[in-house]
Amino acid sequence: MSEATGEGLGFAFEDFAFSTDGAVATVTGFENSNNEEITAEWRQFYIYGEGSQYGTKPVTTDIGSYLHPWVFRTVRGGSSPEYAAFEADTALLELKADSYENPLQDSASFILHNRYQGCIWGHNGCGEGASPFDAVTAVDNQIGEYNAEYSNLLNTYSAVYGSQASSSLINETEAVQTPGGVVYEQQLVIESRRAELESAIRSYENDNPGVYAAAQQTAGAEYQEAIDLYEQTDQSVSLGDKYSCGLFGTSCTQEERAYNNQIDDWADAQDAVGDIESNWKDETLALSAANGELGDILIGEDSIDETGKTLAQRIADADRFQVLCGDSATSDDCENGLISRRGEERGTINDIAIAIDGGQIRRQGMDIGSRFKFELVNENKNTGEITRVDDFLSFELRGVYLDGAYMRLWSRPDESGLSELQGELSLRFFAKEYAISSCGVECEILPDDSPETIQDKVLLRDSTALKLNNYLYDLNLGYGDIQPMTFQVTSDGNFLFEMDMPDFDRTGLPRTVENVRAFFNDYYDNAPKSNLIIGQVQIGSVPESGPNYGDLGGVRAVGLRAQYLRIESFDLN
DSSP, X not given: OTXXXXXXXXXXXXXXXXXXXXXXXXXXXEEOTTSOEEEEEEEEEEEEETTOTTTTSOOOEEESOSSSOEEEEEEETTSSGGGTTSOTTOEEEEEEOOOOSSTTTOHHHHHHHXXXXXXXXXXXXXXTTXXXXXXXXXHHHHHHHHHHHHHHHHHHHHHHHGGGHHHHHHHHHHHHHSTTSHHHHHHHHHHHHHHHHHHHXXXXXXXXXXXHHHHHHHHHHHHHHHHHHHTTSOOOSOTTSOOOOOTTSOSSOHHHHHHHHHHHHHHHHHHHHHHHHGGGHHHHHHHHHHHHHHHHHHHSGGGOOTTSOOHHHHHHHHHHHHHHHGGGGGGTOOSSSXXXXXXXXXXXXXXXXXXXXXXXXXXXXXXXXXXXXEEEEEEOTTTOOEEEEEEEEEEEEEEEEOTTOEEEEEEEEOXXXXXXXXXXXXXXXXXXXEEEEOOOGGGOOOTTOOHHHXXXXXXXXXXXXXXXXXXXXXXXXXXXXXXXEEEEXXXXXXXXXXXXXXXXXXGOOOOXXXXXXXXXXXXXXXXXXXXEXXXXXXXXXXXXXXXXXXXXXXXXXXXXXXXXXXXXXXXXX
């Protein structure tokens, strides 16, 4: 114990394999629309090494290792850059999966390379005829575009502001958008006019309950009917225009005459809405005028300065300076921001490309799968006959990596002074393939099946599966004391999970422009983002030859951030 360093408890499972081996867990209590009970059986669950073929081969795997263990420990806020979003007096309880310094083995870094590569290196459909340095070329091209954009901004504003181009532009645009500034003050006028309009509408609705809403609903229904009838014509006129049916109305089809009549009904419904809205005509005109004045301020001829750009364009350019260069733009430098971050990413991407090119490979992942059997009740509506049928559903994950995932918990006083549980979650889930199959009893693998039979059943299950290939799920919720998650249990036994907007007032610092800017720059630069990437959606097996009609393409949602989230359970009874 004299040599203990207080780094927490580390654990790892080497040569690990787990299977329920035929054990069945039965779940009851579910009912269909006829109040018939549905029985569900959890018939299989396994954790094997990659290549287990739907759990038929007991390949072993590692969950962490002695050099890269899973860790359960306490950590002090601010003790390292990783915990910079926590105050120094915060004591964190952390469960963290294995982590790696080698970027090729670190999944978060590996995925960064793949994002620029356009696919997951080493997985199906990636790397064939390509170089791992394609990702380096892609990020170099992006950095080049950002640098060119920055140079163009400098060239534009240096002619007016000289060497203080970005700082002068930022100061000017902030001045018009803060109290006393022309844009800020006009926005207050607009809010005042909008409030007056809303008050006039509420006053009418109080005197005439439901009339305005009913008129709007009628107008919407008449419009939809006009669309439906219009689609039955040859659409040779624009929607809203009538067909010319001749002197006696004989040159139109029945569908065209029906559409023409509906246009009149639609116009009458719109007029009814217009008559009601005339009750607040003055307020509407005042709001429109205020918006027009803001438009003149932002893009009118008088807003154009020596650069030839309107005030709106200058505001957008000031924002872009700060995006490209971060805080340093206020000092006429470009030392952080998007350009700097892409440069740091470029180093990681290049290291991975060099490693792959040198023959290094990633460690093997895990295979995780479950299979369920359902007894469903079917009723023949014609005869009333009720039959019971079995259905199956399986979920299989192949080549799974969880490294870098973590959960952190700590306590803070709430508004009443009581301790409140707060947290931060990073669920980093990477899988080469996520297969969902509803293959029935034909795919049920029995204890006495021969290897040949098992192989046939695996192929059959594979041919019926919906596969999400190169599946990346990186969910990040919470950012230290700046945007913590909160966990509560209500008085009636339900749970409440909430993540508020990032709040500057939590810092306790004076609300100055510099402090607020630094706060939000830190949030947008460093708060972890979430990513969802599905390289390919495949239905069934890939044919050996001919077109692959089962390939439905891919999905990419990168850099997502939750500004606000609330999840609450309810008792339906």
